[in-house]
Amino acid sequence: MHLDGPSRNGLASSERRDAIGVLVAGLNRLARSDVLDRTGLRKPAERVVREATRRGFGTMVAASRASRSFQRRGSSSAPGVRPASAPSSGTFDLTPTDDEQLLLEVARELAADVLRPAATEADDDAAAPDAVLKASLEIGLPVLGVPESLGGVAEERSAMAGTLVAEALAHGDLGLAVATLAPGSVATALALWGTEEQQQTYLPHFTGDDVPAAALALTEPSVLFDVLAPTTTAHREGDELVLDGAKSLVPRGVDAELFVVGAELDGSPVLVVVPSGLPGLDVTEEPAMGVRAASLSRVTLTGVRVPTDAVLGATDGTTYAECVRLSRLAWCALAVGTAQAVLDYVTPYVKERQAFGEPIAHRQSVAFMVADMAIELQAMRLLTYRAASRAARGEDVSRDVGLARQQCASRGMRIGLDGVQLLGGHGFVKEHPVERWYRDLRAIGVMEGGVLV
Template identity: 35%
Template sequence: MTDHGPQPVERELPTEEARDLLELVRDLVRREIEPEAAAQEEAGLFPRELFRLLSSSGLLALPYAEEFGGGAQPYAVYLQVLEELAAARLTVGLGVSVHTLACHALAGYGTKAQQSEHLPAMLGGGLLGAYCLSEPSAGSDAASLRTRATRSGDEWVLEGTKAWITHGGIADFYTVMARTGDEGAHGITAFLVPGDAPGLEAAPPERKMGMKGSPTAQLHFDGVRIPDERRVGEVGQGFAIALDALDSGRLGISACAVGLAQAALDEALAYTAERRQFGRPLADFQGLRFMLADMATQIEAGRALYLAAARLRDAGRPFSRQAAMAKLFCTDAAMRVTTDAVQLLGGYGYTADFPVERYMREAKMLQIVEGTNQIQRLVVARHLMGPESH
């Protein structure tokens, strides 16, 4: 009989340090994530202690500078670590991606004094971050956000509501975009808001079709006073900071999507190798082999696309178009692959006894977050046709 079953993913790791890092991650996944992933997701439990372990292990700081406690790893390495975490449990992979996104503004636009004061704790001090851009009436049209920050002496007073915030209500700090000027993109400023700031309250978590272990909630700012020292970047620079962060964040979502799809393929391979029909394994039937081949091809293509974009980022070259392409392709591929995995498992795939139905529900979310895939198509088209196109 032909040897069937999932094979280890070949990684593009440039150094011995990066290879050791991946072994650390795989060992952590086997010991700390995989055994409880399904039960915790079903119960809607967020693994807060695990994130403290990730922080102390340096896994919440990988792409940032050593000067402030970061791992100084290339983005291409960080994303492959993220893929491994997401394959084990998307709540964990996505959580690391969101935390990295929340640190981006301060790491890229903060003053040296701000970075020295806050980044070590954010990167390796056990803290968990969240990123606050979307609002109930400002999702894809983020430039129309209404949360306002009004200057009051040496402070800013924040009023408004943020929506769809991953880690909303449990984060230790929030990177918040608020309006400080006129309507439009140029009137927005970034702030670093402590999670326990007076006047900041979280609504009950949203009830979602998937990602039940990852809390998503609205945040209400009712006279939240923030010292000017916690303003990140220049007044009015917030929207540019937000878009810059989202380019990198979209690569994180891409890696998570590939990890989720890989987990679904591995499950399908294991099932079709073991399940027998008409006297032979399902994996020996040509029609099912073609499905598996298509799934694997989409995963490899997505991985190559996000790594190509990451290499551009690591080289200091523009990568916004490629990030949008990667987010679009990888998350659409994850939706197709997880749906096919459910189909390959037949009736079992539709039950909660196997993880592929959860993977399919989780994949849907990835097509929506950090810019829907319709928005990614707009971004790509504008790059192709020039900035004056609409």
């Protein structure tokens, strides 16, 4: 019997669900068997059940990602609505505004009550729990950088508020922070650089109840990768752009319904809006050493076609460069939050841990190491806040972001390493979270894109 395309897809989806159901049912029956207890395989079997269920439904979700339709709206290619620059007081004041303080308190509560308890399992599963993602939507993370006139909450550029929120969330867990911030990063990019048509087409999906997973894809799987010279290419064919290349370490890529991809067009790097489900777009899981809870993925583009007006912002490379800087600023904020978590954990530990009849904090080598961690952390925070405050005012932040990233990448990783060292053998085992924070902090100097403030 001949089946056309839609019928084949429907049949494949039905067969996939049936196969997954049979597999999971069989694994569940096996997990309830007392044979597992006698053979000592109880824990491995339960892990297989959990992983099979997650991967099975992840495959179903990936197969149906194209179900959301981003209907083109608006008729103007003119610049869309832009958030106003924050006013300058003429002083370097790090005191949060009343609105920022309220937002910060909510983010800290989410990090402590939701992200931190879920972090270990999320790291093991390489996926963020649905409860965590839903909680992030309830506090409005996706619309943090979207102007009020477009359904968001921003009265002015939100680089400072975004930095504070990213730091607070990373104190709970860096991987889950990336997973929760990724969709809002795409919405922020649309608010900063989108045309009127792009904003009307995509932003309503981020301001509603059913927020799509979305990702900013800049990193590439190549040796000595230079983010400002992407090897992914876009060339014109009539009224279309044809994209070829690969992106790696993309947060929540398997579930994403919308990507903002970095590519070279006419000799300059640009950002291109790419909906999922297009022919030639392939997404696979890519678990890494750290940031595992963000469900990192590889996105391969082979002859992917989008309209020429899918370019986001300027085509001369200036928008792309600004995006890179704001993304690096976000990673700096994540580094600060995670490094603070390390310091907060090891400080009471060294005061309570006894060796030779006294707390190990009484030894100068230990006390000096903790003091150095605190000093370097404050330098990371000050450099990051300065860059964020200048970005919020619309000023050139190339130098400020460069200094902050250098400090956060090198010293953040060192703080993670020192945290592991101070815990001794405890720093090497998963019973304590410091080993996970160390793995996450190593990503600061490697990851590009993914998040944005």
